[in-house]
Amino acid sequence: MAHRTVPEIWHLLDQVDVVHGLYYLFMHGTFALIGDSLPALRLPSVLAMSGAAALVTLLGGRLANRGVGVAAGLAFALVPAVQQYAQEGRPYALVTACVAMACWLLVSAVDRPGAGPWAAYSMALLLAALLNWFSLLVLLAHTVTIALARPPRTTVLYWGAASTAVVLGTLPLMVASEAQSGQVAWIPAISGSTLLGLLLTLLAGAVCAWLARSGDGWRTPPGERLPLVSLALPLLALPPLALLGLSLFRPIYLARYVLFSHLGLALLIGAACHALACRLRTSPRRTTAVVMALAFVGLLPVQLSLRCASSRVDDVLSTAENVDAVSRAGDAVLFIPAARRDTALVSPAEFTGIEDIALTRDPLESGTLKGLEDTPERIASAMLEVRRIVVVRDERASPAATERDRTKQRILDAYFVRTSETSERGRTVMVFQRSPRSAR
Numbered sequence: 232m233a234h235r236t237v238p239e240i241w242h243l244l245d246q247v248d249v250v251h252g253l254y255y256l257f258m259h260g261t262f263a264l265i266g267d268s269l270p271a272l273r274l275p276s277v278l279a280m281s282g283a284a285a286l287v288t289l290l291g292g293r294l295a296n297r298g299v300g301v302a303a304g305l306a307f308a309l310v311p312a313v314q315q316y317a318q319e320g321r322p323y324a325l326v327t328a329c330v331a332m333a334c335w336l337l338v339s340a341v342d343r344p345g346a347g348p349w350a351a352y353s354m355a356l357l358l359a360a361l362l363n364w365f366s367l368l369v370l371l372a373h374t375v376t377i378a379l380a381r382p383p384r385t386t387v388l389y390w391g392a393a394s395t396a397v398v399l400g401t402l403p404l405m406v407a408s409e410a411q412s413g414q415v416a417w418i419p420a421i422s423g424s425t426l427l428g429l430l431l432t433l434l435a436g437a438v439c440a441w442l443a444r445s446g447d448g449w450r451t452p453p454g455e456r457l458p459l460v461s462l463a464l465p466l467l468a469l470p471p472l473a474l475l476g477l478s479l480f481r482p483i484y485l486a487r488y489v490l491f492s493h494l495g496l497a498l499l500i501g502a503a504c505h506a507l508a509c510r511l512r513t514s515p516r517r518t519t520a521v522v523m524a525l526a527f528v529g530l531l532p533v534q535l536s537l538r539c540a541s542s543r544v545d546d547v548l549s550t551a552e553n554v555d556a557v558s559r560a561g562d563a564v565l566f567i568p569a570a571r572r573d574t575a576l577v578s579p580a581e582f583t584g585i586e587d588i589a590l591t592r593d594p595l596e597s598g599t600l601k602g603l604e605d606t607p608e609r610i611a612s613a614m615l616e617v618r619r620i621v622v623v624r625d626e627r628a629s630p631a632a633t634e635r636d637r638t639k640q641r642i643l644d645a646y647f648v649r650t651s652e653t654s655e656r657g658r659t660v661m662v663f664q665r666s667p668r669s670a671r
Contacts, residue, residue, distance in 0.1 A: 250408040253361045254322035272320035279328040280317035284308050286331035287494055291501045293338060294459040298508075298515040303501025305523045310493050311533045312486060318537075322362045323490045329359035330369050330491035334466070337373060337390075338457055344386050353393035360401040364408070365488040367401060368470035370394050372495070375465040380457050418482045419627065421475065425484065429471055436467040436499050443502035459502050467495030546656035551578035553653045553660040554621055560584040563617040567624040567636050571658065572601045574623050585621060588613040589635065607638035614642045622661045626654045 258272070265271050287307045292300030307313060316323045333355040340348035359366040377390055440460050470489040478484040508518035551574050554564070562585040566572045569589070575582045576594065591605040604610065614620065622643070647663035654660075 250364065250404065251322060251362075252404075254325070257325075258320070269320075273318055276317055276319060276321065276324035279324040280308075280313060283313075283324070283328040283331040283494065286328070286335055287497050287501075290331070290335050290338065290462075291459065291498055293335075294457060294462065294498070295502055295505065298519065299459070299498075299501040299505045301501070302504040302515075302519040302523070303497045305519070306500035306504075306526070307493065307497035309523065309526050309530060310497065311530060311537060312490060313493055314534060315537050316487060316490055321487070323487045326359045326362045326366050327491040327494065329355050329362065330366055331494050333359065333369065334462065334494065337376070338462070340389065340393075341377075341380060341382050341386055341457055344383070344389065346389070349389045349393045353396045356393075356397045357400045359491075360397060361404060363488065364401050364405050365474065366491060367398065368473050368489060369466065369491065370397070371473055372465035372469045375469065376457065376462050379461040418485060420482045421478055421484055425486075426475075428486075429475065432496065433468055433471075436464060436496050439496075439499035439503035440464050442506045443499065444506070459498055463495040463498035463502070465495070467492050467499065546658070547574045547577045549656050550574045550623060550658040550660060551581040553655060554585075554623065555581035557651060557653070557660060557662050558582075558585050558621050559619065562586075562619045562621055563588040563614070564621045564623065565589055565614070565639050567622060567639050568632065569604055569635065570601065571623045571625065574658070576601065586617075588617065588620075589639070604635050607634050610635060611638050611642050614639070615646060618665045620647065620663045622663060624659050624661070626657050626659050 258275070261275060262271060265274075284304050284307050288300045288304030290300065291303035313327075316327075333352055336348055336352040336355055340352050356366070356369070359369075373390070373394070377387060440463075443460055470492045471484075471486075474484050474489055504519045504522050505515050507522075508515040511518065554574070558564070564575070564582060564585045564587050566574070566587075566589070572587070572590070575587065589604045589610045590602050591609075592603040594602045596602075605613070620643070622639075643663055646666055648666045649661055650664045651662040652659060
């Protein structure tokens with residue numbers, strides 16, 4: 232991205248990634264301003280998560296008290312998913328910060344009705360949605376929050392107008408991205424481990440909400456209209472559950488799409504810490520310090536693993552090195568699915584001497600990002616003319632989605648024998664040798 236011109240970025244959006252268009256343009260400007268490097272790539276995410284933690288702290292203090300706010304901010308910073316996306320060059324930290332700002336503005340708008348706060352609220356949510364339109368799921372949570380608050384009719388109308396404006400503003404992006412829906416075809420169906428992780432998170436939030444009933448979480452502070460729990464619990468539960476429900480029809484559930492729901496979890500943990508101090512009749516500061524220290528120690532192995540090279544999945548550089556290690560001059564290479572060709576496009580030197588037998592027109596010639604593959608019949612014919620094929624595929628391979636990929640797999644199964652396999656950081660490199668039985 233660092234060396235791309237604006238027309239090249241536009242071509243990228245037209246081909247495959249319009250849903251991330253605003254983020255790409257933002258990073259293009261960032262690189263132009265401070266230079267292209269890994270620190271520059273990650274800096275916006277670090278700053279965004281820091282800002283989100285600060286907003287959680289302020290929000291907890293406004294909805295309950297300062298102690299709850301501090302505990303919520305610390306809890307948010309300790310969440311492993313928050314730490315992971317704070318160090319990655321992706322838009323999800325920015326989305327989380329925008330949603331945190333929208334929650335703060337929602338509280339302000341409900342407390343002090345007027346067009347100004349609601350306009351700011353809609354702008355914050357629109358920015359989040361343009362970075363990733365799955366953040367619109369936060370509107371489900373805010374619907375429940377507004378219903379529980381029972382504000383005046385004027386406030387409800389303002390909120391309805393602001394929400395409608397956000398949806399209408401995002402609609403063109405949603406329509407455009409639907410044409411590129413094949414880019415999320417790789418997302419697997421909900422696994423048992425994913426479902427268990429979500430349920431445990433929701434259970435933790437429910438327990439914190441139950442504990443908060445004896446503290447300030449269920450009561451409205453003087454001058455405020457929203458109890459903390461009425462904002463936090465729907466924010467934690469509804470976006471991921473809604474995305475889970477949509478995944479029953481088309482697998483689209485990824486935890487990072489609803490990363491912002493951890494804002495609700497942090498607020499509930501902050502309220503629970505304060506309520507626990509009240510029950511134990513100890514200092515809230517001391518209780519928060521003990522709880523956070525125990526959480527830090529307990530999560531330390533996870534925090535360390537997030538900072539190891541082995542935690543980097545979908546690593547095209549290590550995959551290219553593995554290809555270079557097992558390939559020989561004259562070998563052929565196949566990518567299943569074809570999108571895994573990005574390994575060769577990023578590190579072409581490691582593919583020197585081996586032929587991409589499925590490719591008929593390279594990216595430059597075809598005017599596409601990853602080139603164009605030949606017909607299934609010609610791919611099958613080319614495969615039968617070689618003795619050795621190196622295959623690059625996802626580590627957790629899903630069933631082939633295109634006729635070309637099904638043809639590749641069918642020919643490999645019928646005429647070749649797998650002789651080696653190396654899986655590392657999200658991708659697998661396999662070597663197939665022509666079977667003696669298929670010599671005819």
